[in-house]
Amino acid sequence: MATGEMLRRLALSLEGTVEAPHFDRTAFRVKRNYVTLAADGLTANFRFTPDEQQFRCMLAPAAFSPVANAWGRQGWTTGILSELAETDLRAALEAAWRQALPKAGSSRKR
Incomplete structure (x- = not known):
C-alpha cells in the first residue's frame, strides 16, 4: 500500500523534481x-496524457479515475494511494514525470 x-x-x-506548495496541495x-x-496524503493527482489516463483507469479502476472537470479531460487523474503498490506508484510517477520534462531542443524560457 502506497502512502x-x-x-x-x-x-x-x-x-530535476522540486517540491512546492500548490493551493491546498503539495x-x-x-x-x-x-x-x-x-494535504491528507491519501490521494494524488497525476498529469498523464489522455491515452495514459484511459489505460491506467482501465487497468486499475479502484486506484485511478479522471479528475471530474476540464482538468480531467486534459489527462489529470486522481490516484487513491492505498490502492497502489509501491511499484504501481513508481510507474505512475515516472509516466507523469516524463510528460513534464522539457521537450528536447526546447530552450525557450517561460
Missing part, C-alpha cells in the same frame, strides 16, 4: 507540475 510519504520520496528521486514538478499530493 503520501512514499510518493514524496519517489517523486523527489526523479531527476506539487512535484520539473518544468511543470506532474503530480500533486492532497
